[in-house]
Amino acid sequence: MAHRFLHRRRVEFADTDVAGIMHFSNFFRFMEVAEHAFYRSLGFSVHPFRHGAETEGPNVGWPRVHASADYRLPLHFEEEVEVELLIEELRNKTIHYYFQFWKNPDSPDERILAATGRFTVVCVSFDAETRRMKAVAIPDEWREKLEVAPEGLIPA
Numbered sequence: 001m002a003h004r005f006l007h008r009r010r011v012e013f014a015d016t017d018v019a020g021i022m023h024f025s026n027f028f029r030f031m032e033v034a035e036h037a038f039y040r041s042l043g044f045s046v047h048p049f050r051h052g053a054e055t056e057g058p059n060v061g062w063p064r065v066h067a068s069a070d071y072r073l074p075l076h077f078e079e080e081v082e083v084e085l086l087i088e089e090l091r092n093k094t095i096h097y098y099f100q101f102w103k104n105p106d107s108p109d110e111r112i113l114a115a116t117g118r119f120t121v122v123c124v125s126f127d128a129e130t131r132r133m134k135a136v137a138i139p140d141e142w143r144e145k146l147e148v149a150p151e152g153l154i155p156a
Contacts, residue, residue, distance in 0.1 A: 027101065032119075
């Protein structure tokens, strides 16, 4: 069962502002990319509804109902960052994620927290006929692969 996932990214030119610092909005993109990579690592697709998709497992999606971020240090162009995803809470229909952005991820002496963030996502099914989403219980196939991070990994 998974409660933690690590994803490496490099800050690209398009992620930065004129000062070469990653624009605040791109922290949300980095969190989303880490979340999608986490799903793939579990053998699932983030978007199994797409036309012609042949996916195993339940056809559910995960829209955000909450997103937030707190910034401590800037990330600069060409810097490598490690985005750590932790499952903060697992409910019947929602998952609460906590993210940490680590600068200098390969240097134990210089590794430092640059930002944190949170997503709350809701499990939905999609009715192709009505083209509407409906909140549903997290399928057992997903639930059996997920667990809440142990106490102490996520700051209070």
